[in-house]
Ligand code: NA
């Protein structure tokens with residue numbers, strides 16, 4: 001991450017009193033919002049079940065609370081100097097050079113944030129003219145002002161956090177303002193500025209500009225220099241953050257935070273040790289299975305790493321796995337399970353692929369097709385984890401004891417019920433995915449605060465929730481502007497051109513599949529998965545037909561590649577999230593998960609070139 | 623360059639009609655109007671498309687009533703009166719007479735309509751046989767969570783609405799969170815809804831209305847003499863799309879019947895029962911769901927049409 005931890009505490013202590021009060025209020029607001037997000041869907045379930053009623057517009061409200069958490073959490077992340085960056089100037093520079101390099105990186109980032117803020121304002125004005133109502137008579141544009149406030153606060157804080165001295169803050173401000181003035185009022189035409197601006201962007205990112213400013217900046221530069229409006233970047237940011245299924249991400253994350261901050265980790269470690277401690281590589285097997293299990297209902301959102309990272313890391317570390325291998329395994333396992341029911345991506349693929357009327361794929365076919373490939377990826381990951389285990393005698397193996405196993409199970413029984421609660425809520429027709437996520441979060445809250453009393457309602461809970469809000473905010477900023485970047489690609493018709501070029505240049509099915517793997521690896525690394533499905537699948541299906549590939553097989557290849565994309569440097573989502581969760585620089589997480597990436601590549605190639613793995617099970621039920 | 627968005631995917635007949643229109647536009651304008659189509663919702667859903675048109679990032683879109691209502695709530699009058707229309711001819715008649723008013727309101731928000739379409743009906747799909755209203759009252763019915771007024775109206779008619787997001791319809795039918803949902807047959811087939819909800823009630827619940835809209839600013843930059851030619855080409859595409867949509871509705875129903883969909887056709891007596899239930903909600907729909915003036919005008923036109931001697 002971009003800044004040494006000492007800087008945070010130093011600046012926090014040096015804050016004037018009114019700033020401290022403002023920050024305290026900000027934290028409280030985020031805590032309140034996340035609490036409402038958690039409670040409202042639960043109330044909705046109860047009202048529906050027992051009173052045949054509901055809270056009017058509760059789904060819309062929860063969706064917009066994600067926007068609120070995203071923007072405020074992002075502002076808090078900026079305040080705490082914890083916006084995610086690809087590299088850290090601190091790795092290369094010291095003293096004055098370090099500060100100077102931070103001025104460049106943060107100056108650029110502040111300029112991008114300021115432009116995102118003013119573009120948000122334009123976007124809100126355009127929405128205002130549509131005159132839509134949010135709920136209870138409140139105009140929607142008022143709620144959308146959160147975008148303006150969020151990006152504005154982030155811009156100010158990038159200037160503020162660059163250094164404690166005013167002269168450096170002034171330098172950063174002048175640099176940011178200078179860049180904007182030069183771009184908008186300088187003697188150059190936008191087209192002339194395209195590559196110079198992109199070079200500045202690369203330098204700024206290398207010097208520690210946050211990831212979201214890299215993606216958002218690139219989208220804005222490319223659109224602007226192509227003569228297109230940049231405001232749709234904000235429209236896309238908005239529409240992603242209020243996506244109906246998206247609230248499950250912060251809610252499952254919150255559930256994970258409650259578990260991680262309570263004694264759940266300790267109890268689960270004890271249980272795993274009791275059950276699998278006697279087996280070679282037991283902790284790795286457990287890690288893999290639990291991650292796959294968890295992801296299959298959190299829906300490839302990266303929530304797995306956030307939620308289980310804190311729980312499973314101690315499991316591996318206690319068994320004397322090296323920190324590096326533990327991070328690698330967790331980062332890799334964090335997206336396993338995407339092919340198993342009830343995970344959303346295969347469902348979404350079936351819907352999108354069939355909607356073109358070119359092919360017809362059912363949801364069941366996708367899940368049957370994904371079963372063996374999914375198990376293959378799980379198996380390969382577990383195998384790698386086992387092979388990286390400490391040598392015999394150093395892994396603290398203990399013989400299995402029935403008494404201890406039973407006691408440990410009893411101690412961990414409330415935690416073990418978490419997946420049961422989530423899956424029952426989902427499959428019994430009891431709740432929507434978002435409600436299931438809220439129920440899970442609420443349940444973990446009850447377990448950690450009421451049942452086990454690991455967390456104190458006043459002392460701990462607000463701290464845990466605001467920490468979760470900070471993380472969700474940082475991630476939302478990235479996901480939102482990533483969709484803005486996708487908007488540029490689609491607007492420039494780059495996917496269409498790629499299709500045209502492919503069918504012209506490649507004539508062999510196998511060569512096409514190899515090329516497909518490479519392209520999807522990049523797509524998976526750069527683009528949010530649901531956006532990728534929606535954008536890429538309609539283009540992919542006709543290509544698949546042209547090359548004679550079974551649409552279910554094509555779908556599983558696509559999703560397996562997306563799964564791999566979560567690990568792909570430089571910006572695979574799992575790398576970002578693992579970096580957040582384990583508080584390690586991206587470069588370190590990337591290095592740690594490279595072997596895992598290799599193992600997964602083998603799996604994806606097998607899935608691609610052994611169609612039987614995918615097509616055999618569905619054919620049995622045809 | 624004029625960018626047009628549509629949810630219809632590439633290669634479908636809708637797309638091909640729009641493409642042919644774009645080719646004709648290029649010829650008619652001497653190459654000045656160059657239409658790029660963003661098909662399959664490549665640039666987002668209908669709300670996104672409307673937003674992008676507002677920002678001049680997209681200049682035209684073929685929208686359903688969902689997207690049109692994002693611009694102007696009055697359009698919902700054509701779509702949100704359950705069993706308000708009996709035949710597609712009635713829909714055509716009312717749509718034709720309402721055009722000036724609706725188009726004026728859309729223009730006030732900055733959009734020009736090039737053609738209107740109505741592509742058949744929304745039908746009820748359910749996981750149990752539904753014939754009478756009482757059959758549906760036993761089931762959990764989808765209702766869009768973004769529209770609390772509609773939820774209340776369903777309830778007042780004795781139904782059991784479950785307010786969820788449209789994106790959750792298909793998975794929720796699977797988990798039995800809902801038992802029934804009103805859906806366009808074309809969508810039901812594509813999303814394989816019939817495997818979960820294999821009963822379709824053959825009642826014309828609501829018509830599927832859509833339109834091709836263009837940004838007013840963009841449109842008015844085109845010379846008037848060119849515009850008149852473009853309108854002609856658009857009308858041809860519009861008629862093609864309308865007839866394709868109607869044919870495809872029937873095709874999707876028969877395709878689903880082949881794989882096991884059971885279509886329930888209620889008797890006249892039962893149909894009358896359904897009408898009574900729907901009509902009992904009209905006083906609340908007027909004003910709460912459909913703007914009152916639009917509602918009144920629609921009802922007046924329907925009475926007029928039904929009173930006229932058969933053509
Ligand atoms: Na999503």
Ligand code: NA
Nearest residue numbers: 300301528529
């Ligand atoms: Na995601």
